Amino acid sequence: MGEAQAHIAQALDRMLRDKGFAQLTSYISVDRPTEEGHGDLTSNVALKVARITKIAPKELAAELARNWPHDGIVEHVKAAGAGFLNFTLHTRWLAEVINYVRVNRERYGASDVGHSARVLIEFVSANPVGPMVIVNGRAAAVGDSMARIMNKAGYVVHREFYVNDGGNQVLTLGHAIWLRLREMAGEEVQSTWPENVYPGAYVKDVAEQWHHDHPELLLDQLNEQSWELLGDWGARVFQKQHETVLRQFGVEFDRWFHEKELREAHAAEAIIDRLDRLGYIMNSEGARWFLSEQFGDDKNRVMVKSDGTMTYFVPDAAYHADKFDRGYQYVIDLLGPDHHGYVGRIRAVVEALGYPLDRLEILIIGLVRLLNGTELVRMSKRKGSFVPLEDLIAEAGVDQARYFFLERAPETPMDFDLDLAKLHDAKNPVYYIQYAGARIHGILRQWQDNSDGTVPVDLNLLVMPLERSLMVLLSRFPDVIARAALDRAPQYVPRYLTDLASAFHGFYREHRILDEEPGLRQARLALIEAVLIVLTTGLDLLGISLPERM
């Protein structure tokens, strides 16, 4: 389809030049029509250039249509509406996509809109102080799918998980484990539980595991000095847990980047020095501030507190510097909804350090609220009220959960109905897509069982409108992926796959395949095989399987 678009655009350009308008190339666009009956492709160029050409759009469109140079691609052109040009392509030309898909298999859909640019996507980055929650699952699904889609569109994408294992919170986790250990020893700790120490019951499991792994370390050998030891250990336990759950969710990272390493390499101090040399550090009230207001942030930010310790922001700034120093052309952060107040300072520090700001893309993953019956519950890890991602996967299944997260725009807030959490009933639209594939598998199975020889595939026999619709959809697949990649919008893919599945189901109810005479049978088998390939490839971009039987 992209080929046809380029072909038509060139023809339009040539015709306008012949009329003496050489400056209009940038106004030419050939788009997919939103309405049926408006052809396979449409152009609004006559409307766009009316001001310059001083020709009424309807008149120009009619003239272009009248003089259109017919060839093997465009069957006919029609001027319509206020001055649109609607193009109908030769069915036989469209049908070639079937051969193309069958030759290229799972490579079909690839393009080079990414120009091999190296991209780093950082996502999830859940703190290793507790289990991952539902919103982490949303980020995981979106980030992973975005990476798959961008790879397909010609970017070279790396996935990274930033592990915050260096700060205060690890101490706090150690504190919580310590308290749980004392509780296990029979001590009453609830009434004196400090407010900012994680109260979640999940810490008990970790404490028990510690006790099991270190039976020789008696409780009375542990004290407040042990928090760091306990916290480091706990952080590793949770990171392992995160790795396991994410792998189960179909998400693999190229690298787990540890904040601790940055701290140990003194990269954080180095960042402060760099900013200081550039004149963006101010000492005030016993603290050291980064003058981020100069770069559009709401306020200046503390980097070194008056007690001499660094804020969380500093290693993260060092991490971002490191990303750019590694030569990535696009640095994409997927941040949780509670972090959008953080965007300003990250952008500020990247700019202050002299990195190109337009290569930093920060996307906020929308809030996931929990709907319990009719009551909205704010999920809070610190308060201990949340649904672990693990439970969602167990209840809903990987395919269903991923689809649920991927079918909507990543930044939209969503309310998660717990009663809907059991997504494995037929209401989940992912089944609609998978069912189309399973049906094709079923037909191909039967054909293989009864296959009696080779009849050449003659695509000229595919002349029905429902067959044509499938060809048009198949030919759009690479464009859908390219656009999803460029817009960083994975949700285009589920939508497209639903359309393709719908077109297939309609075709399937209306037309027979194996019962037809051999020529038509082979042509239709080729068609549905191509549909199956695209469904499989498309679902794979979402990290969703296509079962052969359901």
Add this chain to the structure above:
RNA sequence: GCGCCCGUAGCUCAGUGGAUAGAGCGCCUGACUACGAAUCAGGAGGUCGCAGGUUCAAGUCCUACCGGGCGCACCA
């Protein structure tokens, strides 16, 4: 108060400045003696939060307002 996100069918949500705003769920009516009915065909259901503006053209862009959410630490 300031900043960011969101406001589209009863519900959950799509929608690239273009033509008559779409899908799923729910509701109603039909369709299997035929390759899988987890399907198909059809119907009802809309002031695109409100008001201005830009444009040949606005759900889409701009401004103000209303409503919801989140964030505004020498926490992470």
